[in-house]
Amino acid sequence: MEKVNLNEKFGLFSEHWTPKIVGELNGQHVKLAKLQGEFVWHKHDAEDELFFVVKGTLSMEFRDKTVTIEENEFLIVPKGVEHRPVATEEVWVMLFEPASTLNTGDAESELTKTKLDRI
Amino acid sequence: MEKVNLNEKFGLFSEHWTPKIVGELNGQHVKLAKLQGEFVWHKHDAEDELFFVVKGTLSMEFRDKTVTIEENEFLIVPKGVEHRPVATEEVWVMLFEPASTLNTGDAESELTKTKLDRI
Numbered sequence: 001m002e003k004v005n006l007n008e009k010f011g012l013f014s015e016h017w018t019p020k021i022v023g024e025l026n027g028q029h030v031k032l033a034k035l036q037g038e039f040v041w042h043k044h045d046a047e048d049e050l051f052f053v054v055k056g057t058l059s060m061e062f063r064d065k066t067v068t069i070e071e072n073e074f075l076i077v078p079k080g081v082e083h084r085p086v087a088t089e090e091v092w093v094m095l096f097e098p099a100s101t102l103n104t105g106d107a108e109s110e111l112t113k114t115k116l117d118r119i
Numbered sequence: 120m121e122k123v124n125l126n127e128k129f130g131l132f133s134e135h136w137t138p139k140i141v142g143e144l145n146g147q148h149v150k151l152a153k154l155q156g157e158f159v160w161h162k163h164d165a166e167d168e169l170f171f172v173v174k175g176t177l178s179m180e181f182r183d184k185t186v187t188i189e190e191n192e193f194l195i196v197p198k199g200v201e202h203r204p205v206a207t208e209e210v211w212v213m214l215f216e217p218a219s220t221l222n223t224g225d226a227e228s229e230l231t232k233t234k235l236d237r238i
């Protein structure tokens with residue numbers, strides 16, 4: 001039973017769009033990711049997804065609006081809702097979602113990460 | 120689909136040991152709480168519990184050790200493990216746990232909150 005220090009964990013990697021598992025509880029994963037640029041449009045048919053912004057500003061695009069998430073704010077994207085994360089400058093996020101969640105949801109591509117590192 | 124600003128939500132209440140629900144996903148609740156003083160020893164037989172410290176320093180006592188959790192750190196307390204949160208000065212925490220989780224676990228008392236507010 002070890003505590004997790006977010007800044008320490010973020011210091012261990014630099015690549016974008018590659019979530020790292022930093023905790024697991026009740027079948028859910030806690031993940032950290034660095035985001036920069038535009039991701040792909042996708043949805044998760046079975047999983048709600050929480051984005052907590054640790055550093056920077058994340059734009060979460062939906063088909064009908066965009067929600068801007070700042071530091072110390074979070075947004076829950078319900079299952080089935082198409083979304084696209086966009087980060088003009090690098091953003092650090094903490095994610096809470098079921099262990100089954102695939103980063104690109106229903107839009108598998110070269111961005112899809114099927115095996116995530118635990119750090 | 121509204122984002123949640125932690126500082127704004129923490130500004131809405133002042134009482135201690137009274138978790139407020141600020142999000143729900145995949146059968147889990149996201150809760151905010153202000154802690155000060157010593158809580159009761161308890162465990163959750165069926166639920167792992169995540170404590171993320173937003174402000175202050177939280178001491179999580181276990182029967183065999185104490186883990187000190189600072190700002191931007193989290194600790195996952197596995198189901199079945201006895202613990203007691205202690206906050207010498209006020210601490211603000213974000214909790215992530217199943218919706219079924221009772222704050223005092225197996226140690227029901229006057230501190231038990233069976234109906235939590237959503238803010």
